[in-house]
Amino acid sequence: MLLCDFHIHTKFSDGSLDLRKTIDIFGQTGFDVIAITDHVVNGDHPIGKFAHRFKLSVTAKNFGEYIENIRYEAQRAWDKYEMLVIPGVEISKNYISSDKSAHLLIIDIKEFIPACMSIESILIEAKNQGALTVACHPHHTPDRMNKDTLFLWNNREKYCRYIDAWEIANRDDFFSVVAHKKFPYIASSDFHRASHIFSWKTLLNCQKDVVSVKQCIKTNKGVAITLFRN
Ligand code: ZN
Ligand code: ZN
Numbered sequence: 001m002l003l004c005d006f007h008i009h010t011k012f013s014d015g016s017l018d019l020r021k022t023i024d025i026f027g028q029t030g031f032d033v034i035a036i037t038d039h040v041v042n043g044d045h046p047i048g049k050f051a052h053r054f055k056l057s058v059t060a061k062n063f064g065e066y067i068e069n070i071r072y073e074a075q076r077a078w079d080k081y082e083m084l085v086i087p088g089v090e091i092s093k094n095y096i097s098s099d100k101s102a103h104l105l106i107i108d109i110k111e112f113i114p115a116c117m118s119i120e121s122i123l124i125e126a127k128n129q130g131a132l133t134v135a136c137h138p139h140h141t142p143d144r145m146n147k148d149t150l151f152l153w154n155n156r157e158k159y160c161r162y163i164d165a166w167e168i169a170n171r172d173d174f175f176s177v178v179a180h181k182k183f184p185y186i187a188s189s190d191f192h193r194a195s196h197i198f199s200w201k202t203l204l205n206c207q208k209d210v211v212s213v214k215q216c217i218k219t220n221k222g223v224a225i226t227l228f229r230n
C-alpha cells in the first residue's frame with residue numbers, strides 16, 4: 001500500500017522547514033504520496049490579519065510562486081524518490097469561537113481560493129477545480145486549547161456532500177466520534193516540524209498518480225490508517 005501524508009506545512013505558512021527540506025524528509029523516510037498544504041488564512045478577522053502581516057499565510061499575491069515551487073520540487077521528488085507530491089492548501093477560517101472556525105484541505109488545487117469566502121462557496125470552487133476536499137481536525141483536540149475547529153462537524157449534514165473525506169486522526173489525536181460516522185476518512189500528520197513525521201498516516205491501495213489517489217480517497221475503498229513510529 002502507498003504510505004501517504006496529505007497535510008503538511010512549510011515556511012510558506014507556519015511550518016518550520018522550507019519546502020525542499022520538507023520534501024527530502026518525506027522522500028528519505030520512504031513516503032509514496034504527500035500533499036503540501038500551507039495555510040490560506042481568512043483576512044477578515046484580526047487573527048487572519050496577523051497571519052497575513054507575519055507571512056504565515058499563502059495569499060493571492062504569492063499563490064503563483066507557491067504552486068510553481070511545489071511543481072518544481074514535485075518533479076525533483078519524483079526523479080529522486082519516486083514520491084508523488086500534490087499541491088494543496090489548508091483553508092483556515094480562524095475565529096475566536098471554535099464553533100465558527102473551520103480548517104479544510106484542498107488537495108490538487110489549481111487557482112487561489114480566498115479563505116474569507118463562505119464555506120459553501122469555497123467547497124463549490126474546490127469542486128470546480130477538480131480538487132479533493134478534506135475536513136481537518138474536525139473535533140476536539142485536547143492539546144490545541146481553544147483552537148478547536150468545529151464548524152464543519154457541527155454542520156456536517158449541510159456540507160458533507162461537498163466534503164470528500166474527514167480526518168479521523170491528526171498527528172497524535174484520534175477523533176473516534178468522527179470515525180463512527182461512516183464518512184470517507186484519512187489520517188495525517190499536520191506536519192509543522194521534523195518530529196511530526198511520527199504521527200497518524202494514511203495507507204492507500206491504488207496506483208501512484210493524482211487521479212487514482214483522489215479516487216481512492218473519495219470512494220474510501222482500500223484506505224487504512226496507521227500510527228507511523230520510528
Ligand atoms: Zn499551522
Ligand atoms: Zn488546521
Ligand code: ZN
Pocket residue numbers: 007009090190191
Ligand atoms: Zn494544518
